[in-house]
Amino acid sequence: MSDSFWTRFDDTRRLRGPLAWGMDPSGDILDKWGLGDTPDGLDRFVDVVLPVAAATVGLIKPQAAFYERHGWRGFRTLARLIDEARGAGLLVVLDAKRGDVGSTNYAYAEAYLGPDAPMRSDALTVHPYLGVDAMRPLIDRAAESGSCLLIVTRSSNAEGRAVQTAVDAVGRSVEQALLDRIRELNSELTPGGVGPIGAVIGPTHLEPQLDFAAPNAVYLAPGVGRQGATPSDVAQVFAACPDRVIPSASRSLLASSDPSRLRDDAIELADEFVRLLAS
Amino acid sequence: MSDSFWTRFDDTRRLRGPLAWGMDPSGDILDKWGLGDTPDGLDRFVDVVLPVAAATVGLIKPQAAFYERHGWRGFRTLARLIDEARGAGLLVVLDAKRGDVGSTNYAYAEAYLGPDAPMRSDALTVHPYLGVDAMRPLIDRAAESGSCLLIVTRSSNAEGRAVQTAVDAVGRSVEQALLDRIRELNSELTPGGVGPIGAVIGPTHLEPQLDFAAPNAVYLAPGVGRQGATPSDVAQVFAACPDRVIPSASRSLLASSDPSRLRDDAIELADEFVRLLAS
Numbered sequence: 001m002s003d004s005f006w007t008r009f010d011d012t013r014r015l016r017g018p019l020a021w022g023m024d025p026s027g028d029i030l031d032k033w034g035l036g037d038t039p040d041g042l043d044r045f046v047d048v049v050l051p052v053a054a055a056t057v058g059l060i061k062p063q064a065a066f067y068e069r070h071g072w073r074g075f076r077t078l079a080r081l082i083d084e085a086r087g088a089g090l091l092v093v094l095d096a097k098r099g100d101v102g103s104t105n106y107a108y109a110e111a112y113l114g115p116d117a118p119m120r121s122d123a124l125t126v127h128p129y130l131g132v133d134a135m136r137p138l139i140d141r142a143a144e145s146g147s148c149l150l151i152v153t154r155s156s157n158a159e160g161r162a163v164q165t166a167v168d169a170v171g172r173s174v175e176q177a178l179l180d181r182i183r184e185l186n187s188e189l190t191p192g193g194v195g196p197i198g199a200v201i202g203p204t205h206l207e208p209q210l211d212f213a214a215p216n217a218v219y220l221a222p223g224v225g226r227q228g229a230t231p232s233d234v235a236q237v238f239a240a241c242p243d244r245v246i247p248s249a250s251r252s253l254l255a256s257s258d259p260s261r262l263r264d265d266a267i268e269l270a271d272e273f274v275r276l277l278a279s
Numbered sequence: 280m281s282d283s284f285w286t287r288f289d290d291t292r293r294l295r296g297p298l299a300w301g302m303d304p305s306g307d308i309l310d311k312w313g314l315g316d317t318p319d320g321l322d323r324f325v326d327v328v329l330p331v332a333a334a335t336v337g338l339i340k341p342q343a344a345f346y347e348r349h350g351w352r353g354f355r356t357l358a359r360l361i362d363e364a365r366g367a368g369l370l371v372v373l374d375a376k377r378g379d380v381g382s383t384n385y386a387y388a389e390a391y392l393g394p395d396a397p398m399r400s401d402a403l404t405v406h407p408y409l410g411v412d413a414m415r416p417l418i419d420r421a422a423e424s425g426s427c428l429l430i431v432t433r434s435s436n437a438e439g440r441a442v443q444t445a446v447d448a449v450g451r452s453v454e455q456a457l458l459d460r461i462r463e464l465n466s467e468l469t470p471g472g473v474g475p476i477g478a479v480i481g482p483t484h485l486e487p488q489l490d491f492a493a494p495n496a497v498y499l500a501p502g503v504g505r506q507g508a509t510p511s512d513v514a515q516v517f518a519a520c521p522d523r524v525i526p527s528a529s530r531s532l533l534a535s536s537d538p539s540r541l542r543d544d545a546i547e548l549a550d551e552f553v554r555l556l557a558s
Contacts, residue, residue: 026382027386027389063383065377065383065386065390068391068398069389069397071358071390071398072358073351074397075350075351075354078351079351097377098376099406100342101434103305104303104345107305107342107348108348110306111344111347117348118349118351118352118353127378129431130438131434131436131437131440133438134436155380157381157410159381159410159412159413160410162410162447162448163447163453166445166447168444168445169444173445174441174453177445223380
Protein backbone atom coordinates (compact mmCIF):
# COMPACT_ATOMS: atom_id res chain seq x y z
CA MET A 1 0.00 0.00 0.00
CA SER A 2 1.52 3.31 -1.10
CA ASP A 3 1.27 6.46 0.95
CA SER A 4 -1.91 8.29 0.07
CA PHE A 5 -1.85 11.23 -2.30
CA TRP A 6 -2.87 13.41 0.61
CA THR A 7 0.13 12.33 2.69
CA ARG A 8 2.48 12.93 -0.19
CA PHE A 9 0.92 16.28 -1.06
CA ASP A 10 1.01 17.39 2.56
CA ASP A 11 4.72 16.53 2.78
CA THR A 12 5.40 18.31 -0.52
CA ARG A 13 3.44 21.36 0.56
CA ARG A 14 5.41 21.70 3.81
CA LEU A 15 8.74 21.29 2.05
CA ARG A 16 8.19 23.17 -1.18
CA GLY A 17 4.81 24.87 -1.05
CA PRO A 18 1.51 23.94 -2.72
CA LEU A 19 1.96 25.51 -6.17
CA ALA A 20 1.53 23.27 -9.22
CA TRP A 21 3.31 24.62 -12.25
CA GLY A 22 1.05 24.26 -15.28
CA MET A 23 2.99 22.88 -18.24
CA ASP A 24 0.91 24.14 -21.17
CA PRO A 25 3.20 24.48 -24.18
CA SER A 26 0.85 26.02 -26.75
CA GLY A 27 2.01 26.62 -30.31
CA ASP A 28 2.38 30.31 -29.43
CA ILE A 29 4.72 29.56 -26.55
CA LEU A 30 6.86 27.12 -28.54
CA ASP A 31 7.21 29.74 -31.29
CA LYS A 32 7.83 32.61 -28.90
CA TRP A 33 10.53 30.60 -27.15
CA GLY A 34 12.19 29.94 -30.52
CA LEU A 35 11.84 26.17 -30.12
CA GLY A 36 9.55 25.63 -33.10
CA ASP A 37 5.99 24.35 -32.96
CA THR A 38 6.98 20.74 -33.67
CA PRO A 39 7.34 17.50 -31.70
CA ASP A 40 11.06 18.26 -31.37
CA GLY A 41 10.32 21.76 -30.10
CA LEU A 42 7.95 20.25 -27.55
CA ASP A 43 10.69 17.88 -26.42
CA ARG A 44 13.08 20.79 -25.97
CA PHE A 45 10.41 22.67 -24.00
CA VAL A 46 10.40 19.83 -21.51
CA ASP A 47 14.20 19.85 -21.36
CA VAL A 48 14.16 23.56 -20.51
CA VAL A 49 11.30 23.70 -18.02
CA LEU A 50 11.54 20.47 -16.09
CA PRO A 51 14.89 21.14 -14.33
CA VAL A 52 13.65 24.58 -13.32
CA ALA A 53 10.40 23.12 -11.98
CA ALA A 54 12.25 20.43 -10.04
CA ALA A 55 14.33 23.14 -8.37
CA THR A 56 11.48 25.51 -7.51
CA VAL A 57 8.09 23.82 -6.97
CA GLY A 58 6.64 20.61 -5.62
CA LEU A 59 4.08 19.76 -8.29
CA ILE A 60 3.55 20.12 -12.02
CA LYS A 61 0.29 20.07 -13.92
CA PRO A 62 0.72 19.20 -17.60
CA GLN A 63 -2.36 19.88 -19.72
CA ALA A 64 -2.70 16.88 -22.03
CA ALA A 65 -4.15 18.84 -24.97
CA PHE A 66 -0.86 20.66 -25.56
CA TYR A 67 0.91 17.34 -26.02
CA GLU A 68 -1.86 15.62 -27.98
CA ARG A 69 -1.73 18.40 -30.57
CA HIS A 70 1.57 16.86 -31.66
CA GLY A 71 0.00 13.41 -32.08
CA TRP A 72 1.68 10.29 -30.76
CA ARG A 73 5.08 11.98 -30.65
CA GLY A 74 3.62 14.62 -28.36
CA PHE A 75 2.12 11.90 -26.23
CA ARG A 76 5.56 10.28 -26.03
CA THR A 77 6.96 13.58 -24.77
CA LEU A 78 4.18 13.77 -22.20
CA ALA A 79 5.05 10.25 -21.00
CA ARG A 80 8.68 11.28 -20.65
CA LEU A 81 7.76 14.47 -18.81
CA ILE A 82 5.61 12.53 -16.35
CA ASP A 83 8.30 9.89 -15.74
CA GLU A 84 11.16 12.32 -15.34
CA ALA A 85 9.17 14.66 -13.12
CA ARG A 86 8.20 11.84 -10.79
CA GLY A 87 11.79 10.64 -10.84
CA ALA A 88 12.85 14.11 -9.71
CA GLY A 89 10.45 13.95 -6.77
CA LEU A 90 7.72 16.15 -8.21
CA LEU A 91 4.06 15.19 -7.91
CA VAL A 92 2.35 15.10 -11.30
CA VAL A 93 -1.25 16.26 -11.68
CA LEU A 94 -2.22 15.25 -15.21
CA ASP A 95 -4.88 17.63 -16.44
CA ALA A 96 -6.51 15.41 -19.05
CA LYS A 97 -10.19 15.77 -18.09
CA ARG A 98 -11.06 12.23 -19.10
CA GLY A 99 -14.34 10.57 -18.18
CA ASP A 100 -16.74 8.02 -19.63
CA VAL A 101 -18.92 5.07 -18.66
CA GLY A 102 -17.56 2.57 -16.14
CA SER A 103 -15.92 0.06 -18.48
CA THR A 104 -14.13 2.83 -20.37
CA ASN A 105 -13.12 4.51 -17.12
CA TYR A 106 -11.46 1.23 -16.20
CA ALA A 107 -9.29 1.64 -19.29
CA TYR A 108 -8.47 5.23 -18.32
CA ALA A 109 -7.51 4.02 -14.85
CA GLU A 110 -5.17 1.49 -16.46
CA ALA A 111 -3.65 4.27 -18.56
CA TYR A 112 -2.96 6.84 -15.84
CA LEU A 113 -3.19 5.50 -12.29
CA GLY A 114 -1.22 2.94 -10.33
CA PRO A 115 2.12 1.16 -10.69
CA ASP A 116 1.29 -0.62 -13.96
CA ALA A 117 0.05 2.47 -15.79
CA PRO A 118 2.22 3.53 -18.75
CA MET A 119 1.53 7.20 -17.97
CA ARG A 120 1.43 6.86 -14.20
CA SER A 121 0.37 10.15 -12.64
CA ASP A 122 -0.13 11.16 -9.02
CA ALA A 123 -3.46 12.78 -9.79
CA LEU A 124 -5.78 12.88 -12.80
CA THR A 125 -8.53 15.37 -13.62
CA VAL A 126 -11.86 13.94 -14.80
CA HIS A 127 -15.21 15.20 -16.13
CA PRO A 128 -18.33 14.42 -14.08
CA TYR A 129 -20.95 14.63 -16.84
CA LEU A 130 -21.47 10.85 -16.84
CA GLY A 131 -21.78 10.75 -13.05
CA VAL A 132 -19.38 10.35 -10.16
CA ASP A 133 -20.55 6.80 -9.64
CA ALA A 134 -19.49 5.82 -13.16
CA MET A 135 -15.96 6.64 -11.98
CA ARG A 136 -15.77 3.72 -9.61
CA PRO A 137 -12.88 2.00 -11.48
CA LEU A 138 -10.91 5.25 -11.36
CA ILE A 139 -11.77 5.85 -7.72
CA ASP A 140 -10.79 2.32 -6.72
CA ARG A 141 -7.53 2.50 -8.61
CA ALA A 142 -6.73 5.89 -7.06
CA ALA A 143 -7.48 4.60 -3.56
CA GLU A 144 -5.39 1.44 -4.02
CA SER A 145 -2.39 3.16 -5.53
CA GLY A 146 -2.17 6.30 -3.40
CA SER A 147 -3.19 8.55 -6.24
CA CYS A 148 -5.93 11.13 -6.55
CA LEU A 149 -8.91 11.70 -8.81
CA LEU A 150 -9.74 15.37 -9.25
CA ILE A 151 -13.32 15.89 -10.41
CA VAL A 152 -14.01 19.05 -12.37
CA THR A 153 -16.72 20.66 -10.23
CA ARG A 154 -16.64 24.44 -10.71
CA SER A 155 -14.62 25.55 -13.69
CA SER A 156 -12.79 28.83 -14.05
CA ASN A 157 -14.65 29.88 -17.21
CA ALA A 158 -17.95 31.72 -17.38
CA GLU A 159 -19.44 29.47 -20.10
CA GLY A 160 -19.64 26.54 -17.67
CA ARG A 161 -21.92 28.22 -15.16
CA ALA A 162 -25.24 27.13 -16.73
CA VAL A 163 -24.50 23.41 -16.38
CA GLN A 164 -22.69 23.69 -13.07
CA THR A 165 -25.42 25.72 -11.35
CA ALA A 166 -28.35 23.69 -12.68
CA VAL A 167 -30.40 22.22 -9.85
CA ASP A 168 -31.07 18.54 -9.20
CA ALA A 169 -34.23 16.82 -7.97
CA VAL A 170 -33.59 17.78 -4.31
CA GLY A 171 -32.75 21.40 -5.04
CA ARG A 172 -28.97 21.22 -4.95
CA SER A 173 -26.75 22.67 -7.65
CA VAL A 174 -24.79 20.21 -9.75
CA GLU A 175 -21.53 21.54 -8.31
CA GLN A 176 -22.73 21.29 -4.70
CA ALA A 177 -24.10 17.78 -5.28
CA LEU A 178 -20.68 16.74 -6.59
CA LEU A 179 -18.96 18.10 -3.49
CA ASP A 180 -21.45 16.26 -1.29
CA ARG A 181 -20.88 12.98 -3.13
CA ILE A 182 -17.11 13.42 -2.93
CA ARG A 183 -17.41 13.87 0.82
CA GLU A 184 -19.48 10.69 1.17
CA LEU A 185 -17.17 8.58 -0.93
CA ASN A 186 -14.05 9.87 0.81
CA SER A 187 -15.65 9.12 4.19
CA GLU A 188 -16.20 5.53 3.12
CA LEU A 189 -12.74 5.12 1.62
CA THR A 190 -10.72 7.02 4.23
CA PRO A 191 -12.71 7.29 7.47
CA GLY A 192 -11.51 10.26 9.49
CA GLY A 193 -8.91 11.30 6.92
CA VAL A 194 -8.53 13.05 3.60
CA GLY A 195 -9.64 10.71 0.82
CA PRO A 196 -8.48 10.01 -2.73
CA ILE A 197 -11.14 12.09 -4.47
CA GLY A 198 -10.69 15.82 -4.86
CA ALA A 199 -12.42 18.57 -6.78
CA VAL A 200 -11.31 21.12 -9.34
CA ILE A 201 -12.65 24.50 -8.28
CA GLY A 202 -11.96 27.58 -10.38
CA PRO A 203 -11.28 30.37 -7.91
CA THR A 204 -12.64 33.10 -10.19
CA HIS A 205 -16.36 32.85 -9.49
CA LEU A 206 -16.96 33.74 -5.91
CA GLU A 207 -20.78 33.56 -5.96
CA PRO A 208 -22.61 31.54 -4.93
CA GLN A 209 -20.18 30.62 -2.20
CA LEU A 210 -19.77 26.90 -2.21
CA ASP A 211 -20.21 25.10 1.02
CA PHE A 212 -16.94 23.21 1.13
CA ALA A 213 -18.88 20.23 2.23
CA ALA A 214 -15.96 17.93 1.69
CA PRO A 215 -13.65 18.58 4.65
CA ASN A 216 -11.91 15.37 3.61
CA ALA A 217 -10.90 16.38 0.09
CA VAL A 218 -8.15 18.27 -1.68
CA TYR A 219 -8.97 21.02 -4.16
CA LEU A 220 -7.20 21.97 -7.36
CA ALA A 221 -7.53 25.70 -8.06
CA PRO A 222 -6.45 26.23 -11.66
CA GLY A 223 -6.17 29.32 -13.79
CA VAL A 224 -4.21 31.63 -11.53
CA GLY A 225 -2.81 34.51 -13.55
CA ARG A 226 -3.88 34.35 -17.18
CA GLN A 227 -7.49 33.30 -16.49
CA GLY A 228 -8.08 36.10 -14.06
CA ALA A 229 -7.77 34.68 -10.54
CA THR A 230 -5.16 36.16 -8.26
CA PRO A 231 -3.37 34.36 -5.46
CA SER A 232 -5.53 36.39 -3.07
CA ASP A 233 -8.68 35.03 -4.76
CA VAL A 234 -7.43 31.53 -4.06
CA ALA A 235 -6.74 32.33 -0.41
CA GLN A 236 -10.18 33.91 -0.06
CA VAL A 237 -12.16 31.10 -1.72
CA PHE A 238 -10.36 28.42 0.30
CA ALA A 239 -10.08 30.29 3.58
CA ALA A 240 -11.65 27.32 5.33
CA CYS A 241 -9.06 24.82 4.11
CA PRO A 242 -5.82 26.55 3.05
CA ASP A 243 -3.78 23.40 3.60
CA ARG A 244 -5.83 21.34 1.15
CA VAL A 245 -5.56 23.58 -1.91
CA ILE A 246 -3.31 23.02 -4.93
CA PRO A 247 -3.18 26.32 -6.81
CA SER A 248 -1.88 26.13 -10.33
CA ALA A 249 -0.58 28.72 -12.77
CA SER A 250 0.38 28.04 -16.35
CA ARG A 251 0.91 30.74 -18.90
CA SER A 252 1.94 33.37 -16.35
CA LEU A 253 4.90 31.13 -15.48
CA LEU A 254 5.91 30.57 -19.11
CA ALA A 255 6.52 34.18 -20.07
CA SER A 256 10.14 33.63 -21.03
CA SER A 257 12.41 30.80 -22.12
CA ASP A 258 15.26 32.18 -20.09
CA PRO A 259 15.84 29.67 -17.27
CA SER A 260 16.80 32.32 -14.71
CA ARG A 261 13.66 34.33 -15.49
CA LEU A 262 11.55 31.15 -15.34
CA ARG A 263 13.14 30.32 -12.02
CA ASP A 264 12.60 33.77 -10.54
CA ASP A 265 8.94 33.87 -11.62
CA ALA A 266 8.25 30.41 -10.20
CA ILE A 267 10.00 31.17 -6.90
CA GLU A 268 8.11 34.42 -6.52
CA LEU A 269 4.69 32.86 -7.08
CA ALA A 270 5.50 29.75 -5.04
CA ASP A 271 6.54 31.96 -2.12
CA GLU A 272 3.40 34.04 -2.43
CA PHE A 273 1.27 30.90 -2.05
CA VAL A 274 3.33 29.70 0.89
CA ARG A 275 2.56 32.98 2.64
CA LEU A 276 -1.10 33.20 1.61
CA LEU A 277 -2.01 29.58 2.30
CA ALA A 278 -0.06 29.18 5.54
CA SER A 279 -2.04 27.03 7.92
CA MET B 280 -13.89 24.17 -48.36
CA SER B 281 -14.39 20.43 -47.74
CA ASP B 282 -17.75 18.76 -48.02
CA SER B 283 -19.55 18.96 -44.69
CA PHE B 284 -19.57 16.01 -42.34
CA TRP B 285 -23.29 15.76 -42.93
CA THR B 286 -22.86 15.45 -46.69
CA ARG B 287 -20.22 12.79 -46.27
CA PHE B 288 -22.20 10.90 -43.65
CA ASP B 289 -25.34 11.04 -45.78
CA ASP B 290 -23.43 9.60 -48.75
CA THR B 291 -21.89 6.91 -46.56
CA ARG B 292 -25.23 6.03 -45.04
CA ARG B 293 -26.85 5.55 -48.44
CA LEU B 294 -24.00 3.42 -49.72
CA ARG B 295 -23.06 1.38 -46.67
CA GLY B 296 -25.56 2.10 -43.90
CA PRO B 297 -25.26 4.26 -40.78
CA LEU B 298 -23.56 1.81 -38.39
CA ALA B 299 -20.32 2.91 -36.72
CA TRP B 300 -18.24 -0.03 -35.57
CA GLY B 301 -16.87 0.70 -32.12
CA MET B 302 -13.18 -0.22 -31.92
CA ASP B 303 -12.74 -0.81 -28.18
CA PRO B 304 -9.88 -3.26 -27.70
CA SER B 305 -9.96 -3.81 -23.95
CA GLY B 306 -7.36 -5.97 -22.26
CA ASP B 307 -9.96 -8.73 -22.03
CA ILE B 308 -10.55 -8.69 -25.76
CA LEU B 309 -6.86 -8.65 -26.64
CA ASP B 310 -6.31 -11.62 -24.34
CA LYS B 311 -9.39 -13.49 -25.53
CA TRP B 312 -8.31 -13.02 -29.11
CA GLY B 313 -4.88 -14.45 -28.26
CA LEU B 314 -3.12 -11.26 -29.35
CA GLY B 315 -1.68 -10.36 -25.95
CA ASP B 316 -2.53 -7.28 -23.92
CA THR B 317 0.48 -5.30 -25.17
CA PRO B 318 1.14 -2.49 -27.65
CA ASP B 319 2.02 -5.13 -30.25
CA GLY B 320 -1.21 -7.00 -29.55
CA LEU B 321 -3.10 -3.76 -30.02
CA ASP B 322 -1.36 -3.22 -33.35
CA ARG B 323 -2.36 -6.69 -34.46
CA PHE B 324 -5.96 -6.03 -33.38
CA VAL B 325 -6.04 -3.14 -35.82
CA ASP B 326 -4.56 -5.32 -38.55
CA VAL B 327 -7.32 -7.89 -38.03
CA VAL B 328 -10.34 -5.61 -37.63
CA LEU B 329 -9.71 -2.74 -40.00
CA PRO B 330 -9.92 -4.69 -43.28
CA VAL B 331 -13.14 -6.31 -42.11
CA ALA B 332 -14.58 -2.93 -41.15
CA ALA B 333 -13.60 -1.40 -44.46
CA ALA B 334 -15.47 -4.20 -46.24
CA THR B 335 -18.63 -4.10 -44.15
CA VAL B 336 -19.46 -0.69 -42.61
CA GLY B 337 -19.15 2.99 -43.42
CA LEU B 338 -17.86 4.36 -40.11
CA ILE B 339 -15.68 3.32 -37.20
CA LYS B 340 -15.70 4.73 -33.66
CA PRO B 341 -12.45 4.07 -31.80
CA GLN B 342 -12.67 4.74 -28.07
CA ALA B 343 -9.45 6.57 -27.17
CA ALA B 344 -9.14 5.08 -23.66
CA PHE B 345 -8.40 1.62 -25.05
CA TYR B 346 -5.41 2.98 -26.96
CA GLU B 347 -4.21 5.35 -24.21
CA ARG B 348 -3.94 2.42 -21.81
CA HIS B 349 -0.92 1.35 -23.84
CA GLY B 350 0.70 4.77 -23.45
CA TRP B 351 2.30 6.57 -26.37
CA ARG B 352 2.66 3.32 -28.34
CA GLY B 353 -1.08 2.82 -28.07
CA PHE B 354 -1.60 6.37 -29.21
CA ARG B 355 0.63 5.64 -32.20
CA THR B 356 -1.57 2.69 -33.06
CA LEU B 357 -4.64 4.91 -32.76
CA ALA B 358 -3.06 7.41 -35.14
CA ARG B 359 -2.38 4.62 -37.63
CA LEU B 360 -5.91 3.26 -37.27
CA ILE B 361 -7.40 6.69 -37.95
CA ASP B 362 -5.17 7.30 -40.98
CA GLU B 363 -5.65 3.91 -42.55
CA ALA B 364 -9.40 3.91 -41.94
CA ARG B 365 -9.79 7.30 -43.61
CA GLY B 366 -7.55 6.10 -46.41
CA ALA B 367 -9.91 3.16 -46.91
CA GLY B 368 -12.88 5.51 -47.21
CA LEU B 369 -14.29 5.01 -43.73
CA LEU B 370 -15.49 7.96 -41.65
CA VAL B 371 -13.78 8.07 -38.26
CA VAL B 372 -15.70 9.16 -35.16
CA LEU B 373 -13.05 9.50 -32.46
CA ASP B 374 -14.70 8.87 -29.11
CA ALA B 375 -12.28 10.75 -26.90
CA LYS B 376 -14.69 12.90 -24.87
CA ARG B 377 -12.30 15.81 -24.61
CA GLY B 378 -13.35 19.25 -23.38
CA ASP B 379 -11.87 22.16 -21.50
CA VAL B 380 -11.73 25.97 -21.44
CA GLY B 381 -11.47 27.79 -24.76
CA SER B 382 -7.70 28.08 -25.08
CA THR B 383 -7.23 24.40 -24.30
CA ASN B 384 -10.05 23.45 -26.66
CA TYR B 385 -8.10 25.27 -29.36
CA ALA B 386 -5.27 22.80 -28.73
CA TYR B 387 -7.68 19.85 -28.91
CA ALA B 388 -8.99 21.22 -32.22
CA GLU B 389 -5.42 21.32 -33.50
CA ALA B 390 -4.94 17.72 -32.38
CA TYR B 391 -8.04 16.13 -33.92
CA LEU B 392 -9.83 18.31 -36.47
CA GLY B 393 -8.88 19.66 -39.88
CA PRO B 394 -6.20 18.97 -42.47
CA ASP B 395 -3.24 19.88 -40.26
CA ALA B 396 -4.28 17.73 -37.30
CA PRO B 397 -1.92 14.83 -36.56
CA MET B 398 -4.88 12.64 -35.55
CA ARG B 399 -7.35 14.04 -38.06
CA SER B 400 -10.80 12.60 -37.41
CA ASP B 401 -14.10 13.16 -39.15
CA ALA B 402 -15.93 13.63 -35.85
CA LEU B 403 -14.85 14.05 -32.23
CA THR B 404 -16.88 13.51 -29.06
CA VAL B 405 -16.63 16.20 -26.36
CA HIS B 406 -17.83 16.80 -22.81
CA PRO B 407 -20.13 19.79 -22.20
CA TYR B 408 -19.41 20.37 -18.50
CA LEU B 409 -17.44 23.54 -19.20
CA GLY B 410 -20.14 24.88 -21.50
CA VAL B 411 -20.93 24.63 -25.20
CA ASP B 412 -19.72 28.16 -25.73
CA ALA B 413 -16.26 27.28 -24.44
CA MET B 414 -16.07 24.95 -27.45
CA ARG B 415 -15.95 27.75 -29.97
CA PRO B 416 -12.45 26.84 -31.26
CA LEU B 417 -13.58 23.24 -31.78
CA ILE B 418 -16.83 24.33 -33.41
CA ASP B 419 -15.06 26.75 -35.75
CA ARG B 420 -12.48 24.15 -36.74
CA ALA B 421 -15.19 21.56 -37.34
CA ALA B 422 -17.20 23.98 -39.48
CA GLU B 423 -14.17 25.05 -41.56
CA SER B 424 -12.87 21.55 -42.15
CA GLY B 425 -16.08 19.64 -42.81
CA SER B 426 -15.82 17.71 -39.60
CA CYS B 427 -18.25 17.25 -36.73
CA LEU B 428 -18.27 17.91 -33.02
CA LEU B 429 -20.44 15.46 -31.08
CA ILE B 430 -21.44 16.83 -27.69
CA VAL B 431 -22.19 14.25 -25.01
CA THR B 432 -25.75 15.19 -24.06
CA ARG B 433 -27.58 12.13 -22.73
CA SER B 434 -25.30 9.26 -21.86
CA SER B 435 -26.18 5.59 -21.98
CA ASN B 436 -25.36 4.97 -18.30
CA ALA B 437 -27.70 5.45 -15.35
CA GLU B 438 -25.12 7.25 -13.18
CA GLY B 439 -25.19 10.29 -15.45
CA ARG B 440 -28.89 11.05 -15.05
CA ALA B 441 -28.56 13.36 -12.01
CA VAL B 442 -26.33 15.86 -13.81
CA GLN B 443 -28.04 15.54 -17.17
CA THR B 444 -31.56 16.07 -15.82
CA ALA B 445 -30.69 18.94 -13.47
CA VAL B 446 -32.66 22.04 -14.32
CA ASP B 447 -31.29 25.44 -15.34
CA ALA B 448 -32.46 28.93 -14.42
CA VAL B 449 -35.28 28.88 -17.00
CA GLY B 450 -36.53 25.42 -16.09
CA ARG B 451 -34.90 23.38 -18.84
CA SER B 452 -32.92 20.22 -18.19
CA VAL B 453 -29.21 20.35 -18.88
CA GLU B 454 -29.60 17.86 -21.73
CA GLN B 455 -32.47 19.77 -23.34
CA ALA B 456 -30.63 23.08 -22.99
CA LEU B 457 -27.68 21.53 -24.80
CA LEU B 458 -29.90 20.38 -27.67
CA ASP B 459 -31.42 23.85 -27.90
CA ARG B 460 -28.00 25.50 -28.03
CA ILE B 461 -26.80 23.03 -30.67
CA ARG B 462 -29.81 23.92 -32.78
CA GLU B 463 -29.09 27.66 -32.47
CA LEU B 464 -25.42 27.31 -33.31
CA ASN B 465 -26.07 25.02 -36.27
CA SER B 466 -28.67 27.49 -37.58
CA GLU B 467 -26.07 30.25 -37.50
CA LEU B 468 -23.34 28.12 -39.06
CA THR B 469 -25.41 26.24 -41.66
CA PRO B 470 -28.66 28.12 -42.32
CA GLY B 471 -31.27 25.73 -43.65
CA GLY B 472 -29.00 22.68 -43.47
CA VAL B 473 -27.54 20.17 -41.04
CA GLY B 474 -24.71 21.83 -39.10
CA PRO B 475 -21.34 20.67 -37.80
CA ILE B 476 -22.45 20.14 -34.19
CA GLY B 477 -24.15 16.92 -33.18
CA ALA B 478 -25.15 15.27 -29.93
CA VAL B 479 -24.37 11.96 -28.29
CA ILE B 480 -27.64 10.46 -27.09
CA GLY B 481 -27.67 7.11 -25.32
CA PRO B 482 -30.73 5.31 -26.62
CA THR B 483 -31.28 3.35 -23.40
CA HIS B 484 -33.21 5.89 -21.31
CA LEU B 485 -36.46 6.58 -23.02
CA GLU B 486 -37.93 8.91 -20.39
CA PRO B 487 -38.23 11.83 -20.36
CA GLN B 488 -38.58 11.90 -24.10
CA LEU B 489 -36.23 14.49 -25.43
CA ASP B 490 -37.63 17.06 -27.76
CA PHE B 491 -35.25 16.64 -30.66
CA ALA B 492 -35.10 20.33 -30.87
CA ALA B 493 -32.16 20.25 -33.19
CA PRO B 494 -33.64 19.25 -36.57
CA ASN B 495 -30.34 20.38 -38.04
CA ALA B 496 -28.03 18.04 -36.13
CA VAL B 497 -26.73 14.49 -36.35
CA TYR B 498 -26.95 12.16 -33.37
CA LEU B 499 -24.52 9.49 -32.22
CA ALA B 500 -26.34 6.64 -30.46
CA PRO B 501 -23.68 4.58 -28.70
CA GLY B 502 -23.88 1.45 -26.63
CA VAL B 503 -25.97 -0.79 -28.83
CA GLY B 504 -25.68 -4.38 -27.65
CA ARG B 505 -23.49 -4.67 -24.58
CA GLN B 506 -24.86 -1.58 -22.78
CA GLY B 507 -28.43 -2.67 -23.19
CA ALA B 508 -29.92 -0.77 -26.10
CA THR B 509 -31.28 -2.76 -29.01
CA PRO B 510 -31.45 -1.63 -32.62
CA SER B 511 -35.20 -1.24 -32.09
CA ASP B 512 -34.55 1.13 -29.18
CA VAL B 513 -32.47 3.27 -31.50
CA ALA B 514 -35.19 3.30 -34.15
CA GLN B 515 -37.79 4.21 -31.54
CA VAL B 516 -35.84 7.03 -29.86
CA PHE B 517 -34.94 8.60 -33.20
CA ALA B 518 -38.19 7.94 -35.02
CA ALA B 519 -38.36 11.64 -35.91
CA CYS B 520 -34.97 11.68 -37.63
CA PRO B 521 -33.87 8.17 -38.70
CA ASP B 522 -31.58 9.54 -41.40
CA ARG B 523 -29.53 11.60 -38.95
CA VAL B 524 -28.56 8.86 -36.48
CA ILE B 525 -25.19 7.14 -36.22
CA PRO B 526 -25.75 3.99 -34.14
CA SER B 527 -22.64 2.38 -32.78
CA ALA B 528 -21.90 -1.04 -31.36
CA SER B 529 -18.60 -2.10 -29.87
CA ARG B 530 -18.18 -5.21 -27.81
CA SER B 531 -21.06 -7.08 -29.45
CA LEU B 532 -19.10 -6.84 -32.72
CA LEU B 533 -15.84 -8.04 -31.20
CA ALA B 534 -17.00 -11.42 -29.94
CA SER B 535 -14.50 -13.39 -32.01
CA SER B 536 -11.14 -12.85 -33.66
CA ASP B 537 -12.16 -14.99 -36.61
CA PRO B 538 -12.44 -12.60 -39.57
CA SER B 539 -15.34 -14.44 -41.18
CA ARG B 540 -17.28 -14.36 -37.91
CA LEU B 541 -16.42 -10.67 -37.44
CA ARG B 542 -17.59 -10.01 -40.97
CA ASP B 543 -20.85 -11.90 -40.59
CA ASP B 544 -21.70 -10.17 -37.29
CA ALA B 545 -20.97 -6.73 -38.73
CA ILE B 546 -22.97 -7.35 -41.89
CA GLU B 547 -25.93 -8.65 -39.90
CA LEU B 548 -26.05 -5.62 -37.59
CA ALA B 549 -25.32 -3.16 -40.39
CA ASP B 550 -28.21 -4.61 -42.41
CA GLU B 551 -30.52 -4.45 -39.42
CA PHE B 552 -29.86 -0.73 -39.07
CA VAL B 553 -30.34 -0.16 -42.78
CA ARG B 554 -33.80 -1.71 -42.46
CA LEU B 555 -34.75 -0.05 -39.17
CA LEU B 556 -33.51 3.43 -40.01
CA ALA B 557 -34.72 3.54 -43.61
CA SER B 558 -35.99 7.00 -44.39
